[in-house]
Amino acid sequence: MGPFAGARxxxxxxxxxxxxxxxxxxxxxxxxxxxMPQAREVLHSLRSIGIATGVLSNQSGIGRGILTTDQVAAVNLRIEQLLGPFDVWEICPHGPGDGCACRKPAPGMILSACRRLGIATAEAAYIGDIGADVEAALAAGARGVMVPTSLTLPGEVDAAPEVAADLRSAVSLLARASSGRTAS
Known part of the structure; x- marks a missing residue:
């Protein structure tokens, strides 16, 4: 399991x-x-056992002048109304050519989220639908699990070290891998 061996x-x-x-x-x-299907139940199950949850999202529409930060904040508020509160949010407003450290596949948002949560990156997992999500997780030293959609490129799926069919399966994969290493 590499860097995750022993990490809770x-x-x-x-x-x-x-x-x-x-x-x-x-x-x-x-x-x-x-x-997405299962999102509400998966988040509830994680929160009920004391696992922190967070959202990390590239929002280049801000940098491109297509969206305002207020519009993104309103969408994020609606997400919390529907899915419950998250412990941390990280949004990258930059465009692909801006050279920031936060835009996935760079690890900046994951590093920042873990710092804000007071945990090591090896104690976090990041679930996303494209290769940049998994690459960001691995670059940060976190575990990356891909849940592909019809828009995910086949090469990205092939390159991902861990792939799950849906959110429930992704969290089950994480739970199986960490069982035996956590004190209940």
């Missing part, structure tokens, strides 16, 4: 669009938020 899972972080909610490109309208 303390947080599960999620990509937003295509993972927790249906991907609506550059969505600035809270009425268009549509949770």
């Amino acid at each position: 899972l303390r947080a599960v972080l999620f990509d937003r669009d295509g993972t927790l909610v249906r991907d609506v490109p550059y969505n600035g309208d809270p009425a268009r938020v549509d949770p």
Whole structure:
């Protein structure tokens, strides 16, 4: 299991669009938020056992002038109304060419989320729907699990070290891998 051997899972972080909610490109309208199947139950089950949850999302629409930060905040608020409160949110407002350290596949948002949660990155997992999500997790020293959608490129699925069919399966995969290493 590499860097995760002996690490207790303390947080599960999620990509937003295509993972927790249906991907609506550059969505600035809270009425268009549509949770993915199983999202609510998976988040409830994690929270009920004391696992922190967070959302990390590239939102280049801000940097491109397509969305305002207020629109993104309104969509995020709607997500919390539908799925419950998250312990941490990290949003990258930069475009692909801006050279920031936060835009996935860079590890900045995962590193920041773990720092804010007071945990080591090896104690976190990140679930997303594209290769950049898994790459960011691995670059940060966290565990990355891909839950592909119809838009995920086949090569990204092939390159991911861990792939699950849906959110419930992804969390089950994490639970199986950490069982035996956590004191109950």
